[in-house]
């Protein structure tokens with residue numbers, strides 16, 4: 001090729017790339033975009049976001065640094081997606097409690113959709129979402145909890161604690177995961193044989209890590225392991241569904257039975273694909289979240305003996321007030337555990353296991369003098385709400401008494417551990433009951449000692465990188 005033509009082509013390519021980089025860094029907007037950096041083309045600021053950080057209960061450094069530099073609402077780009085991050089409690093609450101489908105819609109990045117499935121609750125909108133959600137509430141909501149699930153939780157907690165006390169030590173987070181998974185898998189899909197439960201549970205091993213990791217689907221990455229795990233779980237669930245469809249009679253009284261009945265209902269919005277993705281999401285959502293939350297609560301109690309003492313006194317008083325000291329914990333007693341509920345609220349506030357929830361702008365939206373362009377994602381930063389010093393005095397201190405007299409029903413502007421609005425967590429009551437029952441039995445019958453581990457890190461999800469190894473002993477030994 002003659003030199004002048006090569007030069008021309010080279011110059012054109014250079015101009016094109018320069019223009020493209022400029023456009024990346026300065027995206028089009030009909031108004032004023034919030035301040036912030038778009039990072040490198042395509043890659044954005046992904047690396048910084050996913051860098052593991054040893055931490056206290058404070059905001060992840062990625063958010064903290066940008067909040068300080070740019071203010072409470074800033075722009076960034078993560079895994080190829082233009083994003084507005086909001087750390088502002090008002091903005092967060094307004095977005096989360098808006099009617100979906102008008103200014104914002106419920107949205108998660110493609111990487112999450114791949115993991116949870118194209119028919120999962122994360123993708124469903126409108127009446128199909130409402131319908132599927134109501135099925136879950138029917139099974140995990142307060143009525144079913146009180147009548148059906150409460151006795152199972154009691155039995156599971158007591159059996160596991162007793163078994164852990166007979167061992168030299170246990171890794172608490174792993175042990176809690178197994179306990180909660182076994183319970184949920186039983187009540188969801190009738191899974192109770194010890195061995196298969198372990199296998200199914202193992203498929204979720206790389207999940208938390210993969211869910212909030214760089215979405216590179218090549219062998220060796222956390223994301224790839226996570227997708228492989230999904231494949232295995234979906235195969236098991238599909239086989240089970242087929243098997244159950246062949247069995248004409250109701251056999252387990254679990255969520256599967258209920259789904260099978262719904263699938264037979266004329267005009268139902270439920271399909272097999274929705275049902276399977278739903279089971280998958282519920283299996284994951286119910287055990288990963290509650291187990292890490294409970295582990296974190298135990299860590300906070302270990303580090304705060306005065307709180308542990310008060311918690312123990314409340315729960316021992318419940319036992320003392322019974323006519324029969326050997327009686328089981330009742331639903332009414334659970335409801336009366338004021339300080340225990342405060343300990344749970346405060347643990348939820350500080351744990352911040354959900355670093356952010358996502359929405360998408362459906363049209364150009366004006367917020368705090370800035371424009372969120374149509375099509376952009378919004379990451380609502382929940383930890384920033386929970387560590388807001390204007391609302392929470394000594395915001396990093398574990399102080400359950402800050403909840404004295406506060407009743408939490410749903411999400412509020414200052415507390416959204418379970419989200420808020422139309423997508424408020426359907427498992428919040430289930431998680432709370434499991435945590436309360438566990439704490440009750442742990443503090444009244446057992447003591448524990450941390451043997452090793454206990455450090456926390458955020459990647460940006462909360463993890464215990466070296467586990468938390470504890471020796472649990474019965475109090476009267």
Ligand code: HEM
Pocket residue numbers: 121122133136140281282285286287289290293353354357358416417418419420422423424425426427428430431
């Ligand atoms: C401590 C434990 C838990 C925490 C911190 C938690 C947190 C959350 C949050 C923040 C959301 C809102 C997501 C958003 O707005 O984008 C959510 C939704 C959801 N959670 Fe939980 N969750 C927990 C336990 C559970 C359990 C036990 C279940 C299962 C029964 C569950 C099932 C779900 C489902 C299905 C949704 C989606 C609801 C919808 O789209 O309508 N979660 N959770």
